[in-house]
Amino acid sequence: MEEETQEQPAPPTSSRSxxxxxxPNGNQGASDKVLRRACDCCRKRKxxxxxAEPCGPCKKAAxxxxxLQPPKKKGPKGLRSARVLHALRTIDDTASGxxxxxxxxxxxxxxxxxWGWTSATSxxxxxxxxxxxPKSVPPDQQYYRDHAPxxxxxxxxxxxxxxxxxxxxxxxxxxxxxxxxxxxxxxLAPILNESKSQRLLGDRFLHYMQLFFGxxxxxxPVIDRNLYLDPxxxxxTDTLGTETYCLLCALxxxxxVQLDASTPLPYLQPHNRPTDDIFAKECLxxxxxxxxxxxxxxxxxxxxxFLFAYYGNHESHAKAWFYLQEAITFAETLNMxxxxxxxxxxxxxxxxxxxxxxxxxISERAYAVQRRKRTRLHLSIALPAVFKSxxxxxxxxxxxxxxxxxxxxxxxxxxxxxSRRQSLYNEAWLANTQKQLDTAALALNNISETQHLDIxxxxxxxxxxxxxxxxxxxxIWGMEEAGAGMRLEYPIELARRVVQITNGANKVALDSHxxxxxxxLSDIAGCLADVLRCTAGDxxxxxxEGKQYLDILLxxxxxxxxxxxxxxxxxxAKMEAPLxxxxxxxxxxxxxxxxxxxHPASFxxxxxxxxxxxxxxxxTPPEGGLRPRTWSMADSVGMLRTLSMSGNLGMPFLVVSGxxxxxxxxxxxxxVYEEVEMRDGGDGGWGMVQAV
DNA sequence: AGTTTCGGATTCTAAAGAAG
DNA sequence: TTCTTTAGAATCCGAAACTA
Numbered sequence: 078m079e080e081e082t083q084e085q086p087a088p089p090t091s092s093r094s095x096x097x098x099x100x101p102n103g104n105q106g107a108s109d110k111v112l113r114r115a116c117d118c119c120r121k122r123k124x125x126x127x128x129a130e131p132c133g134p135c136k137k138a139a140x141x142x143x144x145l146q147p148p149k150k151k152g153p154k155g156l157r158s159a160r161v162l163h164a165l166r167t168i169d170d171t172a173s174g175x176x177x178x179x180x181x182x183x184x185x186x187x188x189x190x191x192w193g194w195t196s197a198t199s200x201x202x203x204x205x206x207x208x209x210x211p212k213s214v215p216p217d218q219q220y221y222r223d224h225a226p227x228x229x230x231x232x233x234x235x236x237x238x239x240x241x242x243x244x245x246x247x248x249x250x251x252x253x254x255x256x257x258x259x260x261x262x263x264x265l266a267p268i269l270n271e272s273k274s275q276r277l278l279g280d281r282f283l284h285y286m287q288l289f290f291g292x293x294x295x296x297x298p299v300i301d302r303n304l305y306l307d308p309x310x311x312x313x314t315d316t317l318g319t320e321t322y323c324l325l326c327a328l329x330x331x332x333x334v335q336l337d338a339s340t341p342l343p344y345l346q347p348h349n350r351p352t353d354d355i356f357a358k359e360c361l362x363x364x365x366x367x368x369x370x371x372x373x374x375x376x377x378x379x380x381x382x383f384l385f386a387y388y389g390n391h392e393s394h395a396k397a398w399f400y401l402q403e404a405i406t407f408a409e410t411l412n413m414x415x416x417x418x419x420x421x422x423x424x425x426x427x428x429x430x431x432x433x434x435x436x437x438x439i440s441e442r443a444y445a446v447q448r449r450k451r452t453r454l455h456l457s458i459a460l461p462a463v464f465k466s467x468x469x470x471x472x473x474x475x476x477x478x479x480x481x482x483x484x485x486x487x488x489x490x491x492x493x494x495x496s497r498r499q500s501l502y503n504e505a506w507l508a509n510t511q512k513q514l515d516t517a518a519l520a521l522n523n524i525s526e527t528q529h530l531d532i533x534x535x536x537x538x539x540x541x542x543x544x545x546x547x548x549x550x551x552x553i554w555g556m557e558e559a560g561a562g563m564r565l566e567y568p569i570e571l572a573r574r575v576v577q578i579t580n581g582a583n584k585v586a587l588d589s590h591x592x593x594x595x596x597x598l599s600d601i602a603g604c605l606a607d608v609l610r611c612t613a614g615d616x617x618x619x620x621x622e623g624k625q626y627l628d629i630l631l632x633x634x635x636x637x638x639x640x641x642x643x644x645x646x647x648x649x650a651k652m653e654a655p656l657x658x659x660x661x662x663x664x665x666x667x668x669x670x671x672x673x674x675x676h677p678a679s680f681x682x683x684x685x686x687x688x689x690x691x692x693x694x695x696x697t698p699p700e701g702g703l704r705p706r707t708w709s710m711a712d713s714v715g716m717l718r719t720l721s722m723s724g725n726l727g728m729p730f731l732v733v734s735g736x737x738x739x740x741x742x743x744x745x746x747x748x749v750y751e752e753v754e755m756r757d758g759g760d761g762g763w764g765m766v767q768a769v
Numbered sequence: 770a771g772t773t774t775c776g777g778a779t780t781c782t783a784a785a786g787a788a789g
Numbered sequence: 790t791t792c793t794t795t796a797g798a799a800t801c802c803g804a805a806a807c808t809a
Contacts, residue, residue, distance in 0.1 A: 111780060111800045123775060125801050138773090151798045152783030 117146045145469050283311045285329040292336055292589040295471040295528045296478070297386075299379060299433045300328075302467075319367050320376035326360035327383035329353075334390035335591035357387050375433060378407035382437065390592045392643075394448055401444060405437055405453055416458045431461040432472075435479050442482040442490070443535075446542060447596065449494045456483055474528030481536055484513035492546045507547045514539050527586040531594075533578045537571045538597040541604045544568060566619055572605045572626035579633055588638045595637055599644035602630040606648065 112128050118135050119126030127133040135142035286305050294302065304310075310317065317325070333353035360380065369377050381404035388397035412418040413434045419427040438454045445452045460479060463472040488506055514536050524532075544567055575598070579587060587594060605627050609620065631649070634642040 113781090113800095115800060119801085120799075122773075123801060124773090149798060150783080151781075152785090152796065 114144065114148065116142050116144050118142060120146065145464060282325045282329055283308055285332045286325070288336055289328060289332045292527065292585075293332060294468075295474055295525055296531055296590070297436055298468065298471050298475050299382075299429065299436050301429070318376075319363060320369065320374055320380070323360045323363050323369070324376050324380045324383070326356045326363065327380045327387065330356035330360065331383040331386035331390070334387055336589055353387065357384065360384065373407055373410045375407075375411065375430060378404050378411065378433060378437075381407060382433075382440070385440065386591075389444070392592065398444065398448060398450060401437070401440060402453075405441065408434055408437055408454075414454060414457045419458065428461055428466065431458060432475070434458060435461060435475070439478055439482050442485045443593070445490050446485060446493050451494070452487070452490055470524050471528065474524040474532060477524075477528075477532050478535065481514065481532060481539065484510055485539060486510070489543070489546070493542065507543060510543050511540060514543070525586075526583055527589055530578060530582050530586050531590055534575060534594065534597050537575045537578075538601055540571050541568060541601050544571075545604060568601075568604050568608045569619060569623040569626065572601060572623065572630065575601055576626045576629050580629065587633075591638075595634065595642045595644055598630055598634055598637070599642065599648055602627060602634065602648055605630070 112126055114128065115126035116128070116132045116135060118138075118140055119132060122134070124134050131142040283306070289297075290302050290306060294300075310321075330353040333356065361384075364380075369380075381400045385397050385400040385404060388394075388400060391397075408414065411430070413430055419431065422430065434454070438456075441452050441454050444450065460476050461472060463469055463476055466472045489510060579598070605623060609623050609627060631645065634645045634648070
């Protein structure tokens, strides 16, 4: 019933049906003509593909040849001239304060300095369909605009304009049934001031939607790009269903905070620059106007999820957790945790729901660990499809993340919450968990850098957490062979990997993970700092290496997402506090141009990364020329004991009092920063949307 | 020297708009 | 309808950057 994807794979079979190798006019053999379809790898590598089953270049390079990536639709889309015209007009308007400027945009370098022609077209530029072609609005359409939407609004379900019949992607709408409607009016009158609508204008959404799909979709592949990037839905927000509108608001809010300073947000109207607050507020306002609970829909669930993301990024943890729980409750109401339900759904819809379920799963696990909460969702349904999906690469990454978090089992969560039941997490469990983290997510080739980063850093982060669980529970002491990596050096090794991962990373990719990345990095750095502190004064190679990594991590945090991370100062403070003389200690050290901790922002990216980033890292010792040495087992155990008792780890910890082990009261958070429940009203004093 | 990567010229396609 | 124009996707050349 869906559009047929005539392009779809069938790669393993001998020859693809639409015979790409034979070119219409060209003489078969003489490969002078361009191939109709290059294989995925050749496409990526930008090399000539011969279209064979394992194609030549792939065979030569010994890589897996496939034709999975569905080709996108070619040709212009949407209203052609109207769109361009309006885009130009908008730019002129914004640049010249609303006056129609007859200047060609190419030579226009007014107040809007740096918009380039190319970036204007290729990068998300808002296309405001609310304005339209200059020439008149036919009266009937005028009428339509004023009246049809009202009818639509009566329907609490979502509305989307009819889509073109042919879509390249396998997956499509993820929404309520689409009512059949006459064509959406494409040419609309300028929004009238007296419009009673309170809603935000649609053009803003499109922009953030593009950002979302550009940066966040791979880790949240839960909405249909074909649907939500269609400018037509944003033509008039009044025609949107209430639920959809809420979702758009929540999603925009989340996108803005998450990408924050990391991505240029070109849509900066000087006067009414849209901020995340406005969107979040608007979402909640709209939600109050109808019953969003009773006819439970995936849209409500998504909305709650994005509210969670929004508040989470703002470190409003109570609210974030609340909305995550709300989303989970919706999911449960929809029986999304029950494999049975999926059989009854339309397969496409089922896939979208699976993704949503797993997204909630991941988020819950991650957040539960961070905030020491309980989890409700389990590995109860099958994973979403990867290869048959519209975006196998992203989905591959997504599924990898799921597998990673599968290692975070209930024991992990309860251990991290400070459960006393030692039996739950013995050495075997710990070793197993660590192993599981490593075996998960092996197939990481072929996925985007952004996702790769997310997965890799998350994995190391979970390693760190697991290690801390081990240390805090005294697991290391019994482990002669340190099978689960329960060694003092372990965090240093982890840090090495993290540094390798993040140092080579593209800044934008690193930054697009929002605060989550900062949290993980700071957790890792915090643990590393603890370990180093135990060994303060040591000048062994391992120690120096660790110092360097810590330094690099701190630097990364000092300039992450375009500013200094809020976790940096507390981290530095923590390092300095009880035992922390190491920062000053090494002021003179040539390899570590550490600024005084009071001015972390002045860190520069001139880090001398150890050359041999492989195994045995040789770090030239400071002037003194102390011989490198490694810690003996006895040293390690002693230090680990210190560490576990010093209570610096994020974990709840054991102490010895008399003859008995005792649990110290749980520390509020594994992280070393003050809880921020309210956003500091830095911008314009939108107090966070209060009440409910 | 052999490989890999990737900017971007070029080609291809389908949608939009014009003309008949 | 058919024809023309054009946005945007796709291919893949060839220079530059790596690697051995």
